[in-house]
Amino acid sequence: MIGNKRWLILLLLAGVFATPAKAQQVLTLKDAIQTAVNNYGTIKAKSSYAAASKTSVEQAKRDYLPNLNVSAQQNYGTINGQNGPLYGFGGLGVASSGAAMPDQNWNAAFGSLYLTNINWDFFAFGRAKEKIKTAQAVADRDSKDWHQEIFQHEVKVAAAYLNLVAAQKLTLSYQKNLSRADTFRQVVVTRVKNGLSAGVDSSQANAEVSSAKIALTRAIDFEQTQSNLLAQLMGVPPASFSLDTFFVSRVPAFLNDTTDVQNHPLMQWYKSRIALSDEQSKYYKTFSYPVFSLVGVLQTRGSGFEQGYGPLKSDAYTQGYWDGVKPTRTNYLIGVGVTWNLTQPLRIAKQVRAQKQISTGLQAEYDLTGQQLRAQLQLSDTKIANALDNYREVPAQVKAASDAYLQKSVLYRNGLTNLVDVTQALYVLIRAETDRDIAYSNVWQALLLKASASGDFNLFQKEL
Known part of the structure; x- marks a missing residue:
């Protein structure tokens, strides 16, 4: 019985002291994008503009109702009345009427x-109908503007997220580099104290440790900058984010299908601006006719x-x-x-002509945007190929650099090489690890560029 009580007490104590510390919640890319879409001020503003334009359509329909x-x-x-002319300037005349009396009375x-x-x-030759169509075109433009803003912001958040992932990996690499430099410095100091190496080697080793600290500080500064940018895009206070880095370690599936940029959200927005301008031209033209x-x-x-x-x-x-x-x-x-104002057509003709010229300008912007997106789409295919080449090459580069550093450090411990060769091997290893961290991120950045150019963000998001 005593033994059972003792085990019970031990179990209770284990339950108290074995409570794990609350780990920082991992921020996935999908959660970051959803938070940004819900919080970002520009998106919320354009959502309100789109809702207001939609309400204006109903208001335009009700304008056709008669005034009652x-x-x-x-x-x-x-x-008191008096025979004689009277004109009430500014509507200030009093409409008193009655028999003309010979004298004033009260x-x-x-x-x-x-x-x-x-x-x-x-009936006004379709004026009310064109006003409703114009209001609908405004609502469609603002809705398309809202959707393209969401798309553009999703791309920005994804890019900032990938940059922060790369920055955090670089920070880890430079932390490992500092640890390597400090460990090797201890080896150098020991050899110098034992008279196996020249005293200048310890000074050089100390310099390498300082250089590694400076490089780490720069990496941390870059990581903090990217973290702050991601927080701004998400519409949340700046914080230290724990990111999901699992997906970056693999290669996504790349589609080589031809994409029509005409369906791009940005192209649809430009197209809605042209449609609105054309509807405004038709609406203005109705003012030339009688009512x-x-x-x-x-x-x-x-x-x-x-x-x-x-x-x-x-x-x-x-x-x-x-x-x-x-x-x-x-x-x-x-x-x-x-x-019917007979001089109104003379004024309206110029207004309609000016609006058509605006439509021509909007069409030029639409064509230019299409050209830029097609060029960007072609560039994304090139970047994908280059990123994949680097992705396949970096493992061999890191292994070779790591082996070379290990070899040089062992040779130095045995007095078979000098510190310059070890330092050179260390630089090569640092560069290889940096290339590896950037190469993994660049593969996903290339896919994001393709999704951005094609106007289909799901092309990127479904690979997460």
Whole structure:
């Protein structure tokens, strides 16, 4: 029984002290891209612009609805009238009307006006329809701009991620180099103390250690710069990222299929800009034509002044509120009219011509972008071939350099070579390890370039 209790206590203590430390969460490339798409300010802004443009389409459709106005007013005042011309500049004239009295008087009563008005431009040679199409073209342009921004940002984040992976590998290589240099310095110092090597060798060994420290500091600085850039692109505070480096150690599958750059998100955005400009030209042209309108008015009035009010019966009015505001007379009006500014076509013709010239300029930008993407696509195939050649070559380079360094260091320990040969072998090994770290990253960078040029980011992402 005592033994069982002892084992139970040991198990409890093991559970307490064996709790593993919380490891830093690995940031995968897919997570980095998703975080960047969700957080980056420019993408969020263009998403809002696209949503606003989509709402403007609905607003353009509702602009075709007739104007329906309802008005009611109740007033108190005099109605002195006078024969003579009157023009209300700026709408400041008061519409008081009544019998022309021989003298000014201050007889006042209540009056009212109740009005319903409908006004509808029911035909304008397709103006409303073209306005809706123009709004739809704006919405399509902003949507395409949003999607191409997402695509471009995905490429930027992937490139920054690969650069940070390469930077971290370089830092590890330079840490190993510092460890090698420090270990070899101890060998040199021991030989110098034992009189087996010249004293200058220890000074040179110390210099190599200092050089290795400086190289490591530079590598760390470069890694921190790339980490900061990745954090900016992700829209998160700068931090030390633990990255997924497994996929970099293998070669992705490269597709040699011909890709049509016309489907590239950037090309689609340029194309939507041309379509918008063309729709604006059509919309502007409709302003050259007349507008047919339908109008309807229903008006009811009330007045505290009686029918016989005038010079001979100036007391025929009442100051009662209800007597003045209750409706007593009603009129209606229905009409059809046409409005045409005959000089408008002269102005619109130049505006339409200017818009067509803008379309020509946008077409030139579209063609230029296509040329650049096709050239970039061709360049990506060349870079892929070169990156694969280097990827296949670096293992042999690293092995040969490592063997040479090992040989020179063993020979030095046995007094069969000098420190210069060992240092030279160390430089060759450092360069080989650096080439290896960069070559692995360049293979994926070449694939990313191909995905960027083809407009298909899934070409890169599916290999992760």
